[in-house]
Amino acid sequence: MVYIKCTDVVAKVSDILDGEAGRLTRMRFYGHVMMCRNCRRYLAQFKRIKELAGKVTPDDLPPDFDQVMNFVIREIDKPDG
Amino acid sequence: MPVERVGQQETEKARLGALKSGSAVAWRELLACYGPRLLRYATRMVGARATAEEILQDSLVTVYRTIARFDGRCSLKSWLYRAVHNRAIDELRRRKRYVDVGDDPERDYFNAAGHWQHECPGWDGMAAKRLDDKRLLIQVRDQLDRLPHSHREILLMKEVDGLDPADICAALEITPGNFRLRLHRARAALRAAVVRE
């Protein structure tokens, strides 16, 4: 198997996690990660933070949100547009 | 094309027709559906709720006035995001607050041979499991709000709002290849910012 460097691993993490990498790339990637403690650590951090970014809940809507929407609706309801 | 996708396209076509004909019901539905998430997007981009509200109002009114020009080559959702996004970026640039990609946070990680020159900074896999989810989530959210705007926009659309890559490409007017590259850099920047904390 062709050896890949740590920089290659770091560059490929997103493709791996998003299922965008081919089989050969995945094999090389995980082959390296098994042997390299630093890349293993990097992968664990990257994966965890990516998961948590998906759990960032949107802020609550402002109490005056209806006013914001009503402004737009008034604007679009004007006969002249 | 899958039946489901054809169905979605038909629904979108019908919706677009109603919007173009000025149907108040269709416009109200559209605003109810996308207004909240567009406001949240604008708020996270500009940081101030009041400014975000202005941006949302302006861009939605613009969308309404220019809907006739919308050709349906991208989704309505991506068109709305594009309008809000462009207006937010204009506002940030006008106030000289727009931050483009900063330095590469990983530039000192590797030696000339392409290997780690020091330990990978931050917690290891075992420690990560023990880290308190809530505390880490707060850190991720705080750091997300501080990232350069060019990183933030792509993470907000992809990870927070869960938009499809095709919609993000259309909203940001970028190619799929550029999207993959930018998404990865943005995630790497977020990782670096969180572990630096």
Ligand SMILES: [Zn+2]
């Ligand atoms: Zn390595």
